[in-house]
Amino acid sequence: MTGLKLGLGALLTATALATTVCAAGAVELRMSWWGGDSRHEATQAALKVCGEKHGHTIKPEFTGWSGHLEKVTTQIAGGTEADIMQINWPWLPLFSSNGEGFADLKELSGVIELDNWTDAQLDSTSVNGHINGLPVSTTGRVFFFNKTTFDKAGVPLPATWDELFAAARQIRENLGEEYYPLNAIKETAALLVSLYTTQQTGKDLIDPATVTVAWTPEELAAGIELYGKMMKSGVTMTQEEANAAGNANLYEKPEWTDGRIAGSYEWDSTYFKFSDPLQEGQNLVPVKILTGEGAQTEGIYRKPSMMFSISKRSENQEAAGQILNCLLNEPEGIEALGTTRGLPASKAASSQLKDAGSIKPELADANAIIMAASGPTVSPLNEHPDVRAIFLDTLEEYAYGQIDANAAAEQIIDGVNEAIEEYRP
Structure with a gap:
């Protein structure tokens, strides 16, 4: 009889627990994102397995890239956004200038394994101390050099700016001035100027406290002068030479595919875009960030390629946190998503996919460089369209000799400060 009572008690307890889980699992969520077919299919599969694992149902809402910002803007303005959203990193100032535009994920640390990201990664998606989203993948600019060209010229791959200038002299002497x-x-020139200036100052373009340009005109002029020296010494083509070569993408140009242009400063995730078009026998390798005398940091330009955020209006933030954690940190979600959003930033996801052989070694090497490099947190305002336009237009004027480095620096600083004025606290 006693055994029967114990059995009945255990049955009632199990029934109560099951009822509790069922109630908790009755939550219905929505998730929105942009992408192509492969990402759509993988994300729907991941939502299915994660929903089944945690007892929730998630309605997918996906589009292509075109028009997605407008859609999210309309939804957030009307309070109809999805519980979980894929957000482009440069949109942070648009939707959360004070840090309160999305749910603060620190408050969901009980369900989200935040230790799978470094402090620097979480800082990049934080505003005023509020974690506004989790970096889905982390990307950064890295140097790619055509080792075949350097070997042919008998020149080692450079590790410093001085070595790069020395390599230019030797390559042109041994192989020709072409x-x-x-x-x-264009954008690569602007980012190289920013890289050198960040290295020498230890500061990002944008001061996060004042939301103004952090560099003095003298500091920025030194970076611009480095670019001028590159053109004069044959490290890179002049603006006139580059324009004469046509407006095709670098990886489409014959000068790139046959090794006459033997390097570039590109996103780590684009390795195969640049290596695949090379002629047979050409070997493109990623190298550590070039630095020089007086550098305070490597100046890495590292950023989230995108992030997953939770709506501050969601009535089911804890459930949304469970699904978000499953997508990025748990085996079922990791396997389903794979690399459809790039190399995962989550340590758990990166480790699982590397062990499974899902990440190609060249991409892993390039990503390891940008993850190990030092540098200040990069503001999303660096990629504000007006900020980029001011940089590019001014550097073109400088490249054509219409203004000197000092005037260019002052023009860039004044223009950027005006462009970001509305985002100041």
């Missing part, structure tokens, strides 16, 4: 060790035009 050879250049580095590409540096």
Whole structure:
């Protein structure tokens, strides 16, 4: 009889627990994102397995890239956004200038394993101390050099700016003046100027406290002068030479595919975009960030390629946190998503996919460089369209000799400060 009572008690307890789980699992969520077919299919599969694991149902809402910002803007303005959202990193100032535009994920640390990201990664998606989203993947600019060209010229791959200038002299002497060790035009030129200036100052372009340009005109002028020296010494093509070569993407140009342009400064995740078009026998390798005398930091330009955020209006933030954690940190979600959003930033996801052989070694090497490098947290305002336009237009004026480095620096600083004025506290 006693055994029967114990059995009945255990049955009642189990029934109560099951009822509790069922009630908790009755939560219905929505998730929105942009992407292509492979990402759509993988994300729906991940939502299915994660929903089943945690007892929730998640309605998928997906589109292509075009128009997605407008859609999210309309939803957030009307309070109809999804519980979980894929948010582009440069959108942070648009939707959360004070840090309170999304749920603070620190408050969900009981269900989200935040220790799978470094402090630097979480800082990059935080505003005023509020974690506004989790980096889905982390990308950064890294140097790629065509080792075949350098070997042919008998020149080692550079590790410093001085070595890069020395390599240019030797390559052009040994192979001809149509050879250049580095590409540096348009956005790449602007980012190289920013890289050097960040290294020398230890500061990002944007001061996070004042939301103004952190560099003095003299500091920025030194970075611009480095670019001028590159053009004069044959490290890179002049603006005139680059324009004469056509407006095709670098990886489509014959000068790139046959090794005459033997390097560039690109996103780590684009390795195969640049290596695949090379002629047979050409070997493209990622190298550590070039630095020089007086550098205070490597100046790495590292950022989340995108982030997953939770709506501050969601009535089921804890359930949304469970699903978000499953997508990025738990085996079922990791396997389903794979690399459809790049190399995962989560340590758990990166380790699982590497062990499974899902990440190609070249991508892993390039990503390891950007993850290990030092540098200040990069503001999303660096990628504000007006900020980029001011940089590019001014550097083009400088490259054509219309203004000097000092005037260019002052023009950039004044223009950027005006462009970001509305985001100041």
